[in-house]
Amino acid sequence: MGLADPLDSSPANGFKVVVDGIEIPKVIEVSGLKSEVDKIELKQNTNDGKYVVRQLIGRPKAGEFTITRGLTDSKTVTDWLKMVMDGDVAGSRKTASVELLDYKGETIKTYSFLNCWVRSVELNSLKAGAAEQATEKFTVCYDESSVS
Structure with a gap:
């Protein structure tokens, strides 16, 4: 489904992240979402x-992207890193996707x-007296990407 009007644009706050079929909460x-190919220079x-x-x-x-989410008691991401280590x-190795959503979700x-x-x-950063939430940021590397 597209946006309602050709002049509309997708909101930057409408997205969800899914890893191996499970939506990541509190993102x-x-x-760093980027699709890229090598450039070959032919000089002659x-x-x-x-x-x-x-x-x-x-x-x-290949490439990588970064996800920042509110810190919870979930050890899913740190367990994933431990598996890598x-x-x-x-x-x-997992599959992942980032879905961009319209105003209706x-x-x-x-x-x-x-x-x-x-x-x-x-x-x-963890600071005494801070008035902000704790977050965890994780970088995900991938071999192949596509956009649909």
């Missing part, structure tokens, strides 16, 4: 001696990622 921010001289540079399309690149390659675009694994988990 505050997703950053033509028959008349003119120098020419052509940019050719290379292979798709323990060398459980098969168990560490219906999906308008999905970024899908294959062979994901968590690279790092970071807590925000």
Whole structure:
């Protein structure tokens, strides 16, 4: 389903994150969503001696994105990182998606990622007297991505 009007744009606050079919709760921010291919530079001289540079399309690149969520008692993400650190390659690989939602909460675009694994988990600064929530930020690496 698309947006109601061609002049409308998707709200940046309408999204959900799903890993292995389970929606991640309390997600505050997703950053680094990017699809990219290598660029190949072909430098050559033509028959008349003119120098020419052509940019050719290379292979798709792997990548990573970052998810920030409110800290809970859930150990799902830290257990995932432990699995990676323990060398459980098969168990560490997951599928993930980030769905962009319209104003009614219906999906308008999905970024899908294959062979994901968590690279790092970071807590925000903890301060006595702070008036903010504790968060955990985790970086997810992936081999392949697609947008539908």
